[in-house]
Amino acid sequence: MSAQMPEIPWHKPRKAEPRQPLSRSLIVETAVRVLDAEGLSGVTMRRVAQELGTGPASLYAHVSNKEELFELVLERVVSEIRLPPRPEPERWKEQVTEICFEAQRVLTSHRDVSLVSLGSIPLGESQLTITEFLLDLLLRVGLPPQVAAWALDGLGQLIDTDAYEASVYSERIARGTDIHQYFGQLHSFLLALPTDRFPRLQGMADTMVTGDGDERYAFKIEVFLRGLESYLPTDADTGTGTGTDPHTAARAAAPAAPAARRRLDA
Amino acid sequence: MSAQMPEIPWHKPRKAEPRQPLSRSLIVETAVRVLDAEGLSGVTMRRVAQELGTGPASLYAHVSNKEELFELVLERVVSEIRLPPRPEPERWKEQVTEICFEAQRVLTSHRDVSLVSLGSIPLGESQLTITEFLLDLLLRVGLPPQVAAWALDGLGQLIDTDAYEASVYSERIARGTDIHQYFGQLHSFLLALPTDRFPRLQGMADTMVTGDGDERYAFKIEVFLRGLESYLPTDADTGTGTGTDPHTAARAAAPAAPAARRRLDA
DNA sequence: TCCTTGGACGAACACTGTTCTACGAGTCGA
């Protein structure tokens, strides 16, 4: 480096570095970096702004909200999920399972970002692409359209919830809690339950703590898929058309839901 | 009211009202009241303390954390869930469905309290009571113990996630969003999707927005229960003993989970 | 050339959870 000239006093430079200008994508990328480093609760407007060498007010020119920033971050993360090249209806259950695990892999690799996904309808481009793929797959299998549509809800919830739960564990062990000790404590807690009030839980303490996150996740997916399988039309129905003739027996899906309405008052 | 005498000056009352002393349960009850009035984000230490006519520091003598307060609140809410008088294995699917809807009724009647329940293992007394009931019911039906144990996980997640989702909608319509207009916008959004990239979603826009929260909830429960049903031992196996002989075919539950381990680094 | 416009940003507002420290009343032993 050459010798640097002193600043002329009355030039008051105010910003020595000619930083690259702010932009939506730059902010989102920085937020993802902060997310990976410090978790979702570490992603504050100040923290992101500081990482960009500016103040929090500067972000509001490109992002209207912290909530909007979070949704942009989620969409960016979801875009990392890779889909299979093409749907394979003959092994649809395996393929759905693979997608679920791929989604969980990506989501949990970004700490607890799945918390953002829990309350929001997935309308981002990547999220819609995944939904489209799954919907196409389920329809090709022969599931009635209404069943397939509603099944997407269930699958999405399964993925999000499990990813969030897994991230909670990750955060916990990141904070120093030994996972074996933790499950040991849980085990002895169950064993210490009063036998007269909790005979099943007390007696099945071993079984309750069996299986890690992946095993339990795989089980839940399998149960859901077996349930979906039961909605497939029988052989007698499928012999007619080109292959998929839905819209037939999807009405008996929901048993009479209790009349208890969600309260709609303001 | 009778005329009130003035205070004697040198008595310096300092607290006109002889408030009842603080206690854990009083704090929790107040927190629930604030929760019902202003939602979970409105439950702050200051708000609860103010409701009790004191400062936030006073709460920390009875509650170590805001997190602990939240869990106490959750346990209090869960204790409102009423269980059937006795398990009825012959109609287990209906009974599980009823419990799920009862749980959702209670949870959603307390705004977004289900958010607390999402990341925590249900170890409160009421939560354990519900778990014990469901576990007993599933075992009586004849499900293998490992299947029953893992199924509790799935049911709990289903209840919590759906309650949270329902509460998000409730909050949204409480903030003034018209729900019909909202679904209308969603519908036209799906219709406006490019047909070449999202043919299924675009073509099934009607089907996608069909059904309210209860219908979809009932569907997910039904799918899960049908999946569980497939784990029941066949008739050839059950003819031997008194009725329930588990621990047999529970091993093939989980298909080979991908080796992708959750990262365990600090 | 001036003038408008839009991004950048310091300061501030109204909050948050939590801790420190002092105060005051109650109880228990002497």
Add this chain to the structure above:
DNA sequence: TCGACTCGTAGAACAGTGTTCGTCCAAGGA
């Protein structure tokens, strides 16, 4: 009866938070 010694009650403060206001400056159009 009286001191000592707890323990619940709080005021004040600390280090944060999301968001807004008003100012500033540089670039672009007329």
